[in-house]
Amino acid sequence: MLASPDKAPVLEMHHISKRFDATQALDDVSLTLYPGEVHALLGENGAGKSTLIKIMTGIHQPDAGEIVLDGQPVQIANAMQAQRLGIAAIYQEPMIFPDLSVAENIFIGHAERTPFVNWGRIVREAEAILGRLDVKLDVRMPARGLTLAAQQAVEIAKAISLQVRVLIMDEPTASLSAHEVEQLFRLVDALRRQGVAILFISHRLDEVFAIADRVTVFRDGRWISTRLRSEVTPEGAIRDMVGREIGDFFAKTPAAQRGESLLSVRGLSKRGVFSDISFDVHRGEVLGFAGLVGARRTDVGLALFGIEPADSGEIVFEGRPCTIRSPEQAMRLGIAYVSEDRRQLGLSLPQSITANITLPLLRRYAAAFGLLDFKAEEQTAERYKQQLAIRAPNVQVEVGKLSGGNQQKVMLAKWLNTAPKLLILDEPTRGIDVGAKAEVHHIINALAQQGIGIIMISSDLPEVLGMSDRVLVMREGRQMGVFDRAQATQERIMAAAIGGAIPDSPAPRADGEGMA
């Protein structure tokens, strides 16, 4: 193997294989973790990363192979045992307890000696941990209704509150913005110095290169390479992951020409949630929404889609004033909303890819006597499977059995299929790999070219900057400004999002609408 830190490895995975029905998720892979290292694991969607992790924490049992902890072979039968062995994980899909308070969510799994709950301590410590992450949450509120990012923060707090030797993070940053990511990395760094071994999975390569000591790449369930960070380049890593070269990302073709206004929002407010939001989306334009976790961007999206209608304000769509009170009504207007939370809100997990993709338009697939035309449905699903490179044996597979990224693609397909006039994307590339991300960006561009208006809510700042014609920045439910592409720099947007002074832009020409 590779040159390694002088210490003995904590955890070794030898020749692990795992098969689900038709899918060989892992095929004879090996991985070694040393104390005090951050080990990044890269791979395309469905490469088997999450599966490996679930084997490490006892959720899945390997078909073959061996796990060695401190030189001793171990069987990890369940999560409880993994925790006792000092292994904890932040899973790709946050799994919170909606009825428990945030504080309890963090401490419920802790094994303690007394059978009693010390409420005062739990609240204090939860606040302290979230404080270190710089996440502001009322830890006594039930976790129900937290946005995905907030859930992710809770998951992170839960994992680091455990005194562990091996900490696994499966895409912890997927819905965090740059600010929270910075805080998280500070914590990771502290843990690394304490000698914790950290396995870090992300599709954001810049993050990987910022934090990892070593990088392992999987492809199609097989081990491809393990290298020191100094020996890897982003291009090299991508080549390992994909098996070929990939061109540029964020290839924004500037809006051909700004069409007429498609959606015009003035003074949109919802009591206790957001207030006084005003912006325009033109045909063929991509309007980015930036902000920190909890900036209420999602809530604006939900209001426009009629899930949680706003209390006051004007919405003009295609020149006609309208109130949107239900998703169904929004869909009739030609609005589509791709939720950030695919598992809870976006997909019917036990059903097939086909059933999920055709769901919003199902009535269109009804033929004679209202009977569904299964063939037509399947054709649609096949088309998107090809176009978005959804990795699945066939389109009848249950969506719940797909890898996270592939689920995200199915959800995108579901809404693309409705051929909307206005597409609201909430964290559209959450958890999808570089290749697919490029593909999604390509699709967004193409849709814009066709004259579709797009609102893109994203915590991935480079993505927002790269894709948007203009960027609206929100903070705590208020609109901090709208920046033209030319003026939107990372520093200025971050400053607006955090609420600091906005540095001068190279061409100090504020956009007409924002900055109220």
Next chain:
Amino acid sequence: MFHLPSALRRWETLLLAILAVVVLFNVTRSPFYLRIDNLVNVFELSIEKIIVALVMTFIIINGEIDLSVASVMGLAACVVARLHADGVAMPLAVLVALTVGLLCGAFNGFWIAYVGLPSLAVTLAGLIGYRGAARILLEDKSIGNFPEWFNALGQRPLVGPFPLALIVFFVMLIAAAIILQRTAFGRYVYVIGNNKEVARYAGIRVKQVKMRLFMASGLIAALAGVLLAARLGAVRGNTAEGFELDIITMVLLGGVSIFGGSGTLTGVALSILIILNLRNGMSLANITGNTQTGVIGALLILSVLVPNLVGRLRALRSRMRPATTGPTPQPAQEVEIS
């Protein structure tokens, strides 16, 4: 094709096997079992329950429950009887009874779909309340003496040896299977049962679907109640009391998850066949009363437990195998030693 999750398909195979055993047992144990009148009886004695079980399947797949069905059956029967006793023409009485059923369903549906109350609470109140309404109508009386043609509907064969209710059941079974598996509405029922929010985010009118289901449930329960009145030829305040548990049992044994989102009508149809034939077989073997319900209870548990245990055993064994023959070094050494 709309594919079933593989676990479910396995479930139906199991049910089929159980059914085969039950039938085989009956055939060998009783010379009367295969007689055509007995086979008709197998269905006829529970026909109203199994009609309602079809709608209940939809409701449970949708993630809800309707405990009030038996009370609605009773109420509809009482409405028919009361009106008949008061001199109203029978067809009109039946129409009114069906309307009452529809209204009961709409009432349940309103609180569940639009106010958002848990269906268990609402229909539990309905279970008590609609039964109460039936009691108000008949008090301590028993009303019968229906016109001959009406009684004949329930008691005399209509086509071949089959009475009307049995024909209604088969027509409804086919219709229900088509609606559930082949129409958009059926797909919505599943999606909402899986995750109501996902359905709402996809623009499905969740409230409307739920409302329709409960209205259908009320209507069909009322129809079943009327058929029951025709079969029994007399109605009392407690007609159909306690049927809800039998109906729900049939649906659950059919593999429908109580949490919603999964299950098929094939499964429910098989489970109906199992329960009815088992009942009949036991009756023919002079096993009645609590023992009968006890055996069905045990079957209910075993039919889930045994496949679970077998599955776990198999999983355990397949995990052992690679450990002894896999590429890990220890077993190789063992081979050398031996």
Next chain:
Amino acid sequence: MKAITRAIRPEQLREITLAALIVVVVLFFSSQIQGYFSGRTFNRVTASVAIIAVVAVGQTLVVLTRNIDLSVGSIVGFSAYFVGTQLANDNTLSPAFAIALAIGLGALMGAINGALVAYGRVPAIIVTLGTLAIYRTILVDMSGAKTVVVDALPQWLKDLPRTNLIQIGELDIRLMFGLAVFVVLVFQLVLVYLRFGRRLYAIGSNPEAARNAGLPTQRIVFSAFVLCGALAGLAGFMFLARFGTITVVAGQGMELQSVAAVVVGGVNIFGGSGSMIGAFLGATLIDLLEQSLIRWLRVSEFWRDALLGLLILLAVASDAVILNRLRRIWAQDGVSVQGKPVE
């Protein structure tokens, strides 16, 4: 206002809404029924709610974990009958032994349910629908249709239902009611202050997350069923003491009664939220309605059930509506909390 909204959560107000509903019901019937507002009404309701309250506590434990126990009625009947027979055969058996026997028997039946649900992975509704019938069948077969008669029971048991714990003016606090309240309070404390209690909520709230978080979910669910069975066994003993004449149908229908109490008491039937106090108040509300309607001269015997159904529905609905309003107020206040770092 904000001070209030920060200090308590709307869910914690649920009990207060229920209590308010009870007050409304009492006030209404006071205006309708002569001599209603008296110690006697209190005594009637407390004496009759005691048994179902104990069953509802057990049911709540199970429901919190997203399960259900429909066999409680059969367990109540079984333990009442079995303990009754033992006491009738041997009048010298000690009270402690009788109670322990009832609880132990209940726990055993609960353990069977729990093992099938937690370790056999059979859905709770299927298991307990089955054991509902099976326990009753065993009872019927065992009994040979004999009835436990009051005459054969020891004197201490016959005296039990009329024993007062304390008497405040007209109000009798009966020993059995005291026992029920004690059980409710103990388990309320368990739910709030014991890790076991919190874990019940966690499992019901998100079973998959509970497994991933390394909680011993199987053991906890199993324990919930054992406790539920044990409490049903205790209720069986109380049933025996109160009714004396025990036939094989004893306790029948208690499964639905306890589920009704739990649901009206605001325990989420899909697990994760609710409280013992709530379930207790739910049981009380239903019993109060029932008894008041029986005494209300204006409604005939035959109107009672129809009204009872309607009133239960209204109780659940007004509870839900009030709670929703509260939640909205909280949500709107919540925004001011946000932004500022919390301490």
Next chain:
Amino acid sequence: AAPVAAPQAPAAPAATEPPAAPAATQAPAAPSGEVVKAEPGKAVKMVLLPKFLGIAVFDQANQGAQEAHKELGNPEKLEFLGPTPENSVAGQIEIVTTAATQGVNAVMLSNNAGDQIVPAVKKAVEAGTKVVTWDSPIPSAEGESVFVAQVDFNETGKVMADMALSILGADGGKFAVLSASPDAANQNAWIAAMKEALKDPKYAKLELLDVVYGNDQSEESYKQALALVDKYPDMELIMAPTTVGIAAAAKAMTDEGLCDKVKVSGLGLPAEMVEYTKSGCAPEFALWSFVDLGYLTYYLTYLLATNQIEAKEGVKFKAGRMGEYTITKDPTREKGLRVLMGPFTVYNKDNVDK
């Protein structure tokens, strides 16, 4: 009444019978007036069907029937089959239907399904099964051969009124009835008969306040009894014509220390009532012997099923140890025939524990 032709004898006994010629052809139904003594040893399949299983009185009836079964040396088995209490109506219908399918010769039914049992009973009769009711008849009498009445239903009403008078004293008082379920045919008939009896000036001082239902459940009956006390402060007696109700009411009065004010009476099992009769809470109540009822029912049914007698008014027969009985018109049901067992035993502290 159902016209049952004599020669239409069931095949089963003929086939299983010893060389002696089948009963049907050998002994045509006796002419009325002559007391028929049962000829033993004939094979007839019979089912005793109670309202439901698990209740003492029905088991006592079964004892009596088994006793008669042994006496008569019927080589077939006497089946005691019943539904569960919560599924009584559907269960009874199912058992009657299945019995007909199996070619059972006679069903002895304590009907709990009212007239809803009629279609099933008629089908059974068509298939050659005799249906005799006991304890609780088929209200319309359709399909039923004869009803074996434990006591005269009108007399039950009078007995209850008498007990009320004897407990409340000559100056009378107010009382209420705690019945089983609103659907119980026999209870309803008794209550109706009692109301009728109360019209007699002898009972002028008795006032019936209310009829409530405890559904034969201890819990509910107990609650209802107490509610009656609260509802009618000047009520002095609860009359419960059901064994479950009377015991629950007596227990409730005892527990609440109300025995001095409110007495309990009705129909009860001595074993369940000893305590309360001795304490003076339930000074008087009545019942008949269910063992005898089962015994008598068996004799009658055996005779009918073997065609030794016909179900006709005026037919006389001897029922073993119980002596002679006559089939008469049922005064409480227009088309019905009955055999009256009687009499009541009224229990008080002198005879309750014997």
